[in-house]
Amino acid sequence: xxxxxxxxxxxxxxxxxxxxxxxxxxxxxxxxxxxxxxxxxxxxxxxxxxxxxxxxxxxxxxxxxxxxxxxxxxxxxxxxxxxxxxxxxxxxxxxxxxxxxxxxxxxxxxxxxxxxxxxxxxxxxxxxxxxxxxxxxxxxxxxxxxxxxxxxxxxxxxxxxxxxxxxxxxxxxxxxxxxxxxxxxxxxxxxxxxxxxxxxxxxxxxxxxxxxxxxxxxxxxxxxxxxxxxxxxxxxxxxxxxxxxxxxxxxxxxxxxxxxxxxxxxxxxxxxxxxxxxxxxxxxxxxxxxxxxxxxxxxxxxxxxxxxxxxxxxxxxxxxxxxxxxxxxxxxxxxxxxxxxxxxxxxxxxxxxxxxxxxxxxxxxxxxxxxxxxxxxxxxxxxxxxxxxxxx
Ligand code: GLY
Numbered sequence: 001x002x003x004x005x006x007x008x009x010x011x012x013x014x015x016x017x018x019x020x021x022x023x024x025x026x027x028x029x030x031x032x033x034x035x036x037x038x039x040x041x042x043x044x045x046x047x048x049x050x051x052x053x054x055x056x057x058x059x060x061x062x063x064x065x066x067x068x069x070x071x072x073x074x075x076x077x078x079x080x081x082x083x084x085x086x087x088x089x090x091x092x093x094x095x096x097x098x099x100x101x102x103x104x105x106x107x108x109x110x111x112x113x114x115x116x117x118x119x120x121x122x123x124x125x126x127x128x129x130x131x132x133x134x135x136x137x138x139x140x141x142x143x144x145x146x147x148x149x150x151x152x153x154x155x156x157x158x159x160x161x162x163x164x165x166x167x168x169x170x171x172x173x174x175x176x177x178x179x180x181x182x183x184x185x186x187x188x189x190x191x192x193x194x195x196x197x198x199x200x201x202x203x204x205x206x207x208x209x210x211x212x213x214x215x216x217x218x219x220x221x222x223x224x225x226x227x228x229x230x231x232x233x234x235x236x237x238x239x240x241x242x243x244x245x246x247x248x249x250x251x252x253x254x255x256x257x258x259x260x261x262x263x264x265x266x267x268x269x270x271x272x273x274x275x276x277x278x279x280x281x282x283x284x285x286x287x288x289x290x291x292x293x294x295x296x297x298x299x300x301x302x303x304x305x306x307x308x309x310x311x312x313x314x315x316x317x318x319x320x321x322x323x324x325x326x327x328x329x330x331x332x333x334x335x336x337x338x339x340x341x342x343x344x345x346x347x348x349x350x351x352x353x354x355x356x357x358x359x360x361x362x363x364x365x366x367x368x369x370x371x372x373x374x375x376x377x378x379x380x381x382x383x384x385x386x387x388x389x390x391x392x
Contacts, residue, residue, distance in 0.1 A: 012036045014364065015199045015209035017185040017223065019044025021162075022342050023215035024169040025353035026360045028087075031176030033361060038179040038207055040199055045166035047217055049349055051241055051319030053267045053275040054096070054162035056080055056351045059127035059154045060104060060256050063118075068375050069328045070125040075372035076352040077156060083354035084160065090172045096161025096270055102254040104129070105137050105144060105151035107303055111258035112149045119152055129154045143250050143305045148257075159254050159267055162350060181205060187225030188212055188339060196339035200225070211364060213340045217322040218285070220343040232330040232378055234344045236285045236320035240293040241277040242301075243315035250274060250307050257304040264300040266308075274311065276301045278319075287318045321346050331359050331369065332377035341378040 014030055016023045019041030027037045058073035084097035104119075106112035119129050129152040137151045138144045173180075183201035189208075191197045196212040214220055218236040221228065249268050256265045267275040279293045294316050302308050324330065324344035329352060331342045340363055345352050359369035368374070 011198075011208040011210060012038045012179075013209065014038070014211050014213060015040065015207045016213045016215055017041075017199055018047075018215035018217065018219075018343075019180065020047035020215060020217050021049035021166055021169070021349050021353045022217075022345060022356055023213070024166065024173055025357040026213060026215065026342060027178045028169055028173045028176055029357040029361055030364070031173060031178040035364070036177070037173075038181060038209070039173070040181045040183055040185045040201055040207065042182050042184045044180060044182075045170050048319040048321055049162055049166050051239070051317050052162045052350060053241060053265060053277050054160045054165065054350055055102075055157065055254060055265065055267060056159060057102065057157040057256075058351065059122050059129060059157050060102060061347055061351070062122045062125055062127055063327075064121055066327060067125055069326075070122070070127065072328070072355070072372045072376065073348060073351060074126055074156075075370060076348065076355045077158075079354035079358065080158070080160075080351070087165075087168050087172055090175065091168045093164075093168070095164040095168045097158070098160070098253070099158045100253045101153060101155040102157035102256055103132070103137060103140050103151060104154055104256045105148045105258075105304060107148060107257060107259040109149050111260065114261070115151065115258050127154075128156055141251050141253075141255060141305075143307050144255070145304060145306050148304065151257075157254070157256075160350065161269055165350065181207065185216070185223060188214070188223055188336070189225060190336070193337075195337040196226075211338045211340065213342060213360065215342045217343060217349075218320050220322070220341060226334075226336050226339065230334050230336055230339070232341060232344060233325055234322045234330070235324075237323035237346065238281040238283045238286055239278040239319050239321055240281075240289065240297060241275065241317055241319065242294065242297055242313065243317075244274045244276060244308060244311040245272060245314045246274070246311040248272065250311065251305060255304060257300070259300040259303045262296070262300055264297065264304060266301055266305060273314065274308070276308070285320060287320065289316045289318055322349070328376050329356070330376060330378040331356055331373055332379065333363060335379050
């Protein structure tokens with residue numbers, strides 16, 4: 001259902017600015033819980049999560065100095081099997097959730113030393129892994145290059161088909177009665193007392209709501225109507241990603257690799273496509289596909305799996321991750337009454353969508369959010385107080 005002009009006569013329980021994976025997961029769960037929900041986005045489901053690889057990787061996304069974030073990622077991963085089953089039940093079709101683990105490999109001996117240090121840190125935060133020598137890696141993934149110098153089995157890092165996921169969430173939202181307005185939100189509306197009362201779109205539509213959620217990814221700071229200092233700091237972090245395709249699946253499950261110090265991943269899909277990613281570039285909101293980035297990704301991927309040379313290169317795309325100063329998200333009420341934020345999930349939006357949706361339900365019910373998410377509140381004060389990372 002697409003509603004274009006709601007006017008001011010009806011007040012929804014919740015108005016959500018942003019129909020990315022976070023906004024959609026929240027809308028679905030809130031709608032299922034009996035709330036009236038409206039989502040405003042000119043192109044819902046087509047943000048960073050559409051471009052992504054869909055890895056659910058609490059271990060491989062845990063980095064030195066980010067212990068609190070690592071615990072959040074593990075808590076996020078624990079929600080996934082149930083979330084996937086509920087969504088598949090609701091829409092009656094699969095979303096490509098594959099709880100098949102990940103093999104992580106090192107290209108040369110210095111990559112191996114770096115990987116060993118990372119695995120030790122990851123084990124210290126509770127992310128399981130088991131070291132493998134090169135031939136054990138190749139027994140699991142025969143297409144791996146004979147030149148790799150070893151790796152590890154990471155049993156808790158899985159994947160979901162990101163495009164089936166967001167399409168499924170859109171359907172599930174509509175089935176749960178969520179309304180969509182295909183317009184860009186430009187401002188939060190406030191009452192005289194300074195509490196949020198709704199959203200205003202570029203086309204002049206005003207949506208009145210009891211609570212407002214901003215889930216606009218890297219665009220979060222761009223909403224008017226409130227002082228800019230209300231918004232936590234979120235910036236675009238560019239990522240190139242490729243899709244390849246062949247007559248047969250070239251690898252049976254996800255591989256992550258370190259290639260001369262650079263990270264690379266290869267994620268096979270049931271439809272025989274292979275997702276290869278991703279660059280991490282501080283280029284502002286630049287969405288150009290650049291030849292050098294495509295070249296680097298292909299070069300690194302073929303160092304791990306030389307057979308990709310035979311595949312068709314079917315897509316080169318760019319996504320803008322919502323990055324934050326400490327790589328952790330912001331989920332909670334802002335200093336404006338009735339205005340919440342859920343943004344800045346950086347490399348982990350898909351992984352953290354279920355726990356974020358759960359937290360937003362709790363906020364609206366005046367219940368505490370899951371403990372692992374509690375340090376990642378949305379007010380500038382909580383952002384200054386948290387020490388979850390040193391950047392990467
Ligand atoms: N989650 C992987 C990436 O952002 O590239």
